[in-house]
Amino acid sequence: MNIRYMSILLFALACQQTPKQPQTAGHSCTPTQSRFNSPVSTTPQESNEANKEGMVLIPGGAFSMGGDDDQAWRDEYPKHEVVIDSFWMDVHEVTNAQFAAFVEATDYVTTAEKAVDWEEIKKELPPGTPKPDASQLAPASLVFVPTDKPVSLRDVSQWWQWRQGANWRQPEGPGSSTVGKENHPVVHVSWFDAVAYCEWAGKRLPTEAEWEYASRGGFKDAVYAWGNEDLRSGTSKANTWEGSFPYKNDKIDGFYFTAPVQSYQANNYGLYDMAGNVWEWCADLYHEDYYKTLAGKTTHNPQGPETSYDSNEPYALKRVSRGGSFLCHDSYCSGYRNSMRMKTTPDTGSMHTGFRTVVSAL
DSSP, rough: HHHHHHHHSSOOOOOOOOOOOOTSSSSSSOOOOOOOOOSSSEEEEEEOOOOOOTTTEEOOOOEEEEEEEEOOOGGGGGOOOEEEOOOEEEOOBHHHHHHHHHHHOOOOOOOOOOOOHHHHHHHHHHTOOOOOOOGSSSSSEEEEESSSSSTTTOGGGEEEEEEOOSSSSSSTSTTTOOOOOOOSSSSOOHHHHHHHHHHHHOHHHHHHHHHHHHTTTTSSSBBBTHHHHHSSSOOOBBBBBOOTTTTTOOOOOTTTOOOOOOOOOOOOOOOOSSSSEEEEEEEEBTTTTTTGGTTTTTEESOOSSSOOOOTTTTOOOOOOEEEEOOOOOOOTTOOOTTTTEEEEOOOOBBBBBBBOOOOEEO
């Protein structure tokens, strides 16, 4: 089995260009790769003594959660009322330097640095799929490779490559490094990796509701973290794809891939990069109809659904990520909107996914 065929079998359905298509709940611009079960706890215990340096207190309050405009996907509706208690949140995404300190202290090995477990992965493949050779199950992660011309945006395998040796230390694969990028967000981290970091730091991942509440920065029904002004108006507001996706990035915002954290203006809560740069893992399971269960009532600190479901990949358990990345573009993935929801298997890592942490204000 060649790697392209394996990728087509394992990756998510291609991204859609037209919002709110009735047959799909939402958008998946990251291929998904189920690899193995993880012993990491899914409910890390935060500590009252957690170091809050580099964090900001987000004051509790009520807000309307969900889609704000006609770009929103079906899984962003209906809008519903949510009350959030105060909590502390990292002012920026966890950086390479911060993650390196965690690895040095714990000798932690990330998902991308482990071989694929065939017994786990074959559960999501058609019966009878032959086992690939060992080289195709070697440690690897997803790397973005631009095309050299316009292509259909419905086939993600044209710009995503399952590259051996790609991991948080080598974001673009063997020969690359994070030297000089210590202040960039760490990438190629799975949800399990993010949770492990949280356990070490005495913190936790934000719930999806906490993340959206914080991103809105106190604005009522605003489309973006900075308000409603179009992304391309005025000064650069976030690190996104500018030009023609996926083959030409004009880099008007100054960066082709990740940008150093705090490169753009913070929102009203003092949070940087709530839009663009890298997708950020949240604690919640993903269910495309979850918001329907919250309609018509006010929910206090929702923790997400009890089960996961994505009709595009009904057998895959998925977690939510938020905020968009440097690859987001209006023609393909307007993930930098406050309400945009991404869904990915928790053992998937890629060069545009990271995280930030929170601590409850007890």
